[in-house]
Amino acid sequence: MSRTSVAEATYLAASLLFIFGLKRLSSPRSARSGNVLAAIGMGLALGGTLLLPGMGHFGWIFVGIAIGTVPGWLLAKKVKMTAMPQMVSLFNGMGGACALFISLGEWIGEATPTGDFGQAFPMLLGIVFGSVSFTGSLVAFGKLQGLITEKPVRWPLQKSINALLLIAILVTAGEAVAHRMDAGWAVGLAAVALLLGVLQVLPIGGADMPVVISVLNSCTGLAAAVTGFSMHNMSMIIAGTLVGAAGSLLTLLMCKAMNRSLAKVVFGSFGLAPVGTAGAAAQVDQTMREIAGSECAIMMGYARKVIIIPGYGLAVAQGQHLVHELDQALEKRGVEVKYAIHPVAGRMPGHMNVLLAEANVPYPKLLDMEEINPEFDQADVALIIGANDVVNPAARTDAGSPIYGMPILNADKAKNIIVIKRGRGAGFAGIENGLFFDPKTRMLFGDAKKALQELVTEVKAL
Amino acid sequence: MGTLAMIYIFILAIFTGVEVISRVPAVLHTPLMSGANAIHGIVLIGGVILLGMAGDSAILCGLGFIAVILGTLNVVGGFVVTDRMLEMFKAKSPTKGSQDK
Numbered sequence: 117m118s119r120t121s122v123a124e125a126t127y128l129a130a131s132l133l134f135i136f137g138l139k140r141l142s143s144p145r146s147a148r149s150g151n152v153l154a155a156i157g158m159g160l161a162l163g164g165t166l167l168l169p170g171m172g173h174f175g176w177i178f179v180g181i182a183i184g185t186v187p188g189w190l191l192a193k194k195v196k197m198t199a200m201p202q203m204v205s206l207f208n209g210m211g212g213a214c215a216l217f218i219s220l221g222e223w224i225g226e227a228t229p230t231g232d233f234g235q236a237f238p239m240l241l242g243i244v245f246g247s248v249s250f251t252g253s254l255v256a257f258g259k260l261q262g263l264i265t266e267k268p269v270r271w272p273l274q275k276s277i278n279a280l281l282l283i284a285i286l287v288t289a290g291e292a293v294a295h296r297m298d299a300g301w302a303v304g305l306a307a308v309a310l311l312l313g314v315l316q317v318l319p320i321g322g323a324d325m326p327v328v329i330s331v332l333n334s335c336t337g338l339a340a341a342v343t344g345f346s347m348h349n350m351s352m353i354i355a356g357t358l359v360g361a362a363g364s365l366l367t368l369l370m371c372k373a374m375n376r377s378l379a380k381v382v383f384g385s386f387g388l389a390p391v392g393t394a395g396a397a398a399q400v401d402q403t404m405r406e407i408a409g410s411e412c413a414i415m416m417g418y419a420r421k422v423i424i425i426p427g428y429g430l431a432v433a434q435g436q437h438l439v440h441e442l443d444q445a446l447e448k449r450g451v452e453v454k455y456a457i458h459p460v461a462g463r464m465p466g467h468m469n470v471l472l473a474e475a476n477v478p479y480p481k482l483l484d485m486e487e488i489n490p491e492f493d494q495a496d497v498a499l500i501i502g503a504n505d506v507v508n509p510a511a512r513t514d515a516g517s518p519i520y521g522m523p524i525l526n527a528d529k530a531k532n533i534i535v536i537k538r539g540r541g542a543g544f545a546g547i548e549n550g551l552f553f554d555p556k557t558r559m560l561f562g563d564a565k566k567a568l569q570e571l572v573t574e575v576k577a578l
Numbered sequence: 579m580g581t582l583a584m585i586y587i588f589i590l591a592i593f594t595g596v597e598v599i600s601r602v603p604a605v606l607h608t609p610l611m612s613g614a615n616a617i618h619g620i621v622l623i624g625g626v627i628l629l630g631m632a633g634d635s636a637i638l639c640g641l642g643f644i645a646v647i648l649g650t651l652n653v654v655g656g657f658v659v660t661d662r663m664l665e666m667f668k669a670k671s672p673t674k675g676s677q678d679k
Contacts, residue, residue, distance in 0.1 A: 134617050135594060142602035151613050158619065165623050171630035173639065180629065180643050184650025192658035203659055204612050211618050211652035214645045218624040221641035225628070229636040234581060234605045249646075322580045333611055337618045341591075345584055351586055354591045355620035361595025362614050366607060453672055457604070465607035484604055535659040 119167045126164025126353035133356050138362060144281030144479065159430045162352045197474045198431045201463045202260035205253045205329045208336050212249025215339035216306060219243045222346050223292075223302045233293060238345035240289045241300060244309045245339035251313030252332045256325055259317075260463065266322030274319060275383070281312045316382070323505075324381045326464040328369050331382070334363030344499060370465050376522075404540065407558035409567060410535050413574030415558075419496035421452045423488065425525055426468055427461055429502015429538060435565035436475035437503065442568055443477065445575040455481055455527050456488040456498075456508035498530035502537070502564050508549045533557040536567045609663045616656025622649030 117125075133153045140150025141379035166174070188207070195203045219242030226235065232466065271277075285308050290404055292301035337359030344352025371378050416422050424443065430436060443453045461468035469482055483491075490496060500507055507527040510517040527533055533556050540561070551557060560567050621640055626649075629642025 134620075135598060138595070138598045138610075138617070139616065141610050142599050142606060144603070144667055147606060147609060147667060148661065151609075151616070151657060151660045153663055154613060154617050155617060158617075158622075158653055158657070161620065162626065165626050166630075168627065168630070171627075173629050176639065176643055177626055177629055177646060180625075180646030181650045184647040185654045188651040188654035189658055192655045192662065196661070197663075200608065200612070200659065200663065203617050203655070204608075207619075207643075207652050207655040207659070208615050210648045210655070211615070211621055214621045214625055214648035214652060217641045217645040218621060218628050218650065221628045221632075221638050221645065225632075225635065225638050238670055300585075330611060333615050333618070336621075337614070340618045340621045340624075341588065343621060343624050345581075345588075347627060348584070349623060349627070350587065352620050352624055353587055355617050357588050357591035358595040358598070359614045359618040361592040363611070364601045365596050365599060366602075366611055366614075369607070459604045459607075462608075465610065466605050466610075467608045469605040470608055470663050470666065479605075479667065482605065509643060529607075 119169050121167050123164035124350070125515065126160045126167075127349070130157035130161035130164075130351050131354040133160070134358060136359060157314045160286065171294040185302055197471055198434065199261070200470065201326065201329060201467065202257045204464075205257045205260065205325075205332070208329065209250050209253030209257065211336045212246045212253060212332070212339055212573065214246070215242050215336065215343050216246030216250055217344065218343050219246060219339075220299070220302060220306065222343075224299050224419050224508045226346075227297050227299070229297055235346070236293050236296070238342040239293065240302075240305065242339055243306050243344060244285060244289075245335050245342065247306050247309030248313040248316070249332050249335040249339055252314075252317045252328070252335070253312055255317040256328050256332065259322055260325055264318075268321040271316045274315075278312070278315060281308055284308045285312070287544070290432070294371070320381065324376070326460065326467075327367060327376070327378070329464070330363055330367040330370055331378075333509070334360045334367065337361075337363055366465075370460065371573025378562045384547045403576035404552055404559045405555075405557065407534065407560055409560060409570035410574050412558070412560055413571050413578060415532055415534065416446060416451065416497050416499065417449055417575050417578040419451055421454075421491075422446060422497045422499060423454050423456050423492060423527075423530065424493045424502050425456045425458075425461075425498060425500045425507060425527055426472065427458075427501060427506065428463060429504075429536075430564050431462055431468070431471050431502070433502065434563040435501065435568050436471045436477075438565060438572060439472070440475045440477050442575065443481075445572055449578070453481070454483055454491070456485070456492075456527075457482050458485055458503070459523075459524055461503065463504060485523060485525055490525045492529035495530040496532060498527040498533045500527055500535045500537075501568070502535065504537075504549055505547060507551055508547060517547060527551065528554060528556075534560060536560045536562070536564050538563060595657075609667075611617055612656065612660040612663060616653060619649060619656050620654030622646065622653050625649040668674055 137150045137154030140146035219239045287303040340356030511519045511522040511524045625645030632638035
């Protein structure tokens, strides 16, 4: 068997392993093995590539791999679970940049004076997708890491400038094909696309970042696929397309959960939506009822059923271990404790489950919105920790609200509601929450971690 | 490989990608995104080929070398982060109680 066919056999095996890997990643029991399968596939494809005839520079290849492995490994091992979304975004950006450099290299290496559009097209797409994905992911990383403001950034003529950039992309791409031997135009194309990535993500608020990361993830997948087209590499086409397609589906699932259209996320944010309606302000009775920690402990300690609604505030305060402690203290007293997980709790769908799993909360106690919503009627206490928009009844009742129509957790159906909240302000999306003024609601102001610590001590002392 | 064959594969892979994850529970969305992120690290292969076939061209060697580093970051970081997330699920899914619905 020739070395080419050995390489191609490893590509086939790798493609199958990626498909099985993704499949296994979709079920909790097999997920970890799925990831390992995909990693094995990656190793096989890499090994097969090294066997390709005509390969050289092996020393540099190994040095490059070593340089990439060390920081990649360390970052991935050290990062806190709360910082996971921005880490995914960062690695995603690296993939985008990689596709950009490869496409530029192909553009220069495969240049022919005749200029074949069919050959040039995937390279140009690789440059554009790779660039947008690279800078877009870096901005998303900066926003989530707190290096750049999470608020939507705006400037005059925003949409016109973006439209101009799109036109500039088409023009430079055309010129690049026309002057096929002059790589300057291709570099110019990359520069415009890099700028577009920055300008496209900057105006998007922190609350929409999960959707943005998911979009950029499929964008890098596509970049990998088109790079595969220009290199005639089967494994890159298949793996890249798989990720592009799966990532797009995931994006749509996320948008559905947040009741946001993808167009709205990308082209306008909460700040632009008509802010509240007169009706909403009038119907809200403007008093919040405060409660002391000891009183909360009594309410929960003597309840039959408590449903905990964790939100991003809990993750920020690193309070997930304390929640589990509170849960155990309550269970010891015979209280039934469950967790209601909104699809977009945390910063990415499923992020909250990861955080609670890290704190040793048993997986069967974490319930999805559809499963838990009918149970709120029987709950004595709904304990809301650092969540806001996902329990805002305005989503059901107020057609003028920007979040109207978003599926929410029915915390307002519980007999009592306790809200642990940092301050009196509105939530991430800047929308007032009528639930906080409900006569059944008691507010426990303060840092989630401190408040939980107090509750744990008080419940244990009951 | 012909362009048409590549387009066939592209289209089939789209359907496979959608089909394979269409029934993923919300709990696994983040690990799945992270796992998918690692898989598009396949661009590393392109970087290795670019560098390996660069010959004497300094500019291709340079671009390929950078691409290999970036691609490796994507692959290694992606798989390790995903494994860390999933490790916690595994330790935490007890056999007691029926979680199958």
